[in-house]
Amino acid sequence: MSGFVIARIHGIAVRLNWGVLLIAAAIAWTLAENVLPSAASGGGEIEHWVWAILTTLLFFAGLVAHEFGHSLVAQHEGVKVSNITLWIFGGVASLESPVPSAASAFRIAIAGPAVSLGLGVGFVATGVLVEGVPRSALLWLGLMNVALAVFNLIPAFPLDGGRVYQSYLWHRTGSEVQATIAAARLGKILGGSLALLGLFEVLALGASAGLWFIVLGWFIREAAGAEVDYVRRARPLADVTVRQIMTANPLTVHGHASLTEFTELLLTGPRHATYPVVDDNGHLVGSVSVADLHRVEQKLWDTTWVSSIAKDNQTLIVVSPDSTVLELLQRFDRKGDHRAVATVDGIPVGIIAPSDAMRFVSVLDATTPRTGSA
Numbered sequence: 001m002s003g004f005v006i007a008r009i010h011g012i013a014v015r016l017n018w019g020v021l022l023i024a025a026a027i028a029w030t031l032a033e034n035v036l037p038s039a040a041s042g043g044g045e046i047e048h049w050v051w052a053i054l055t056t057l058l059f060f061a062g063l064v065a066h067e068f069g070h071s072l073v074a075q076h077e078g079v080k081v082s083n084i085t086l087w088i089f090g091g092v093a094s095l096e097s098p099v100p101s102a103a104s105a106f107r108i109a110i111a112g113p114a115v116s117l118g119l120g121v122g123f124v125a126t127g128v129l130v131e132g133v134p135r136s137a138l139l140w141l142g143l144m145n146v147a148l149a150v151f152n153l154i155p156a157f158p159l160d161g162g163r164v165y166q167s168y169l170w171h172r173t174g175s176e177v178q179a180t181i182a183a184a185r186l187g188k189i190l191g192g193s194l195a196l197l198g199l200f201e202v203l204a205l206g207a208s209a210g211l212w213f214i215v216l217g218w219f220i221r222e223a224a225g226a227e228v229d230y231v232r233r234a235r236p237l238a239d240v241t242v243r244q245i246m247t248a249n250p251l252t253v254h255g256h257a258s259l260t261e262f263t264e265l266l267l268t269g270p271r272h273a274t275y276p277v278v279d280d281n282g283h284l285v286g287s288v289s290v291a292d293l294h295r296v297e298q299k300l301w302d303t304t305w306v307s308s309i310a311k312d313n314q315t316l317i318v319v320s321p322d323s324t325v326l327e328l329l330q331r332f333d334r335k336g337d338h339r340a341v342a343t344v345d346g347i348p349v350g351i352i353a354p355s356d357a358m359r360f361v362s363v364l365d366a367t368t369p370r371t372g373s374a
């Protein structure tokens with residue numbers, strides 16, 4: 001989507017699509033010429049236009065706040081958010097990394113409508129306290145924000161309500177992929193129904209608002225369809241588990257071994273890119289590679305512990321051997337070095353070399369970043 005960045009908040013770029021300026025002008029005009037004058041709130045043309053512009057800005061600020069609701073909760077759940085884009089159907093928050101759990105997905109999805117509902121109630125509460133044109137403007141803002149919350153809760157994936165439904169299915173079935181397919185299917189049906197309803201409105205009643213429903217319904221249908229295609233394409237990966245591609249029973253190194261002992265292990269044992277580092281109980285505490293070894297002068301190898309050069313678990317991808325390769329790949333940072341260890345109850349049972357996983361990456365390259373909804 002083409003556009004420009006208007007602000008950068010909390011590491012998130014707020015982008016504006018050009019089409020938004022057109023919509024904003026239309027909203028301001030409607031407010032100034034129709035909504036505010038006909039609300040019997042008095043005021044002259046200049047007052048109407050001043051409040052129309054202010055109200056339009058607050059309306060878009062409300063859309064941004066809605067997306068920040070999603071984004072800040074997402075960041076709190078450990079999901080990377082790169083930008084928020086405002087476009088003709090509202091806003092989209094681009095989530096750049098996978099959502100860790102069904103509960104997280106639910107909290108991220110519900111946060112946007114919660115913000116809109118809160119804003120709506122706030123605007124109405126403020127509106128009833130004032131008189132005249134400001135009252136009409138604030139009540140309109142209140143109504144629009146409540147409507148935004150309600151509309152987004154329609155369970156048509158990829159709207160927020162569809163994402164709430166997806167998180168419920170994910171929670172119930174334990175499979176994000178299946179949940180996404182089922183939710184997207186419903187989204188396609190609801191999007192199609194919305195478009196047909198709009199068509200009926202236009203044909204039978206001649207109502208121009210029907211056109212909006214046709215476009216929006218079609219958009220939802222297309223977006224849901226794209227999501228189904230994506231998970232279908234990724235589906236074969238979803239059936240392959242980490243256990244099937246990992247090197248089982250990897251050689252492990254004790255954190256209190258010296259680097260000399262580590263090199264002896266390297267000479268005698270199988271060669272891996274990464275060796276899991278364990279504590280006295282055999283629990284994974286980090287990983288070490290040959291490259292890490294070369295950062296220490298050789299004469300110090302006798303007196304340096306492996307634990308002092310090892311990377312801790314934070315920089316390591318730790319997975320269950322029963323998780324899918326798809327889930328693993330979503331966690332790989334394709335720019336950094338790849339270290340993945342499969343554990344059961346904290347004990348390493350396998351390692352996954354980049355080459356094992358990279359065979360699957362080509363499929364993933366065809367995918368786009370997952371996005372939040374309007």
Ligand SMILES: [Zn+2]
Nearest residue numbers: 112160373374
């Ligand atoms: Zn939303």
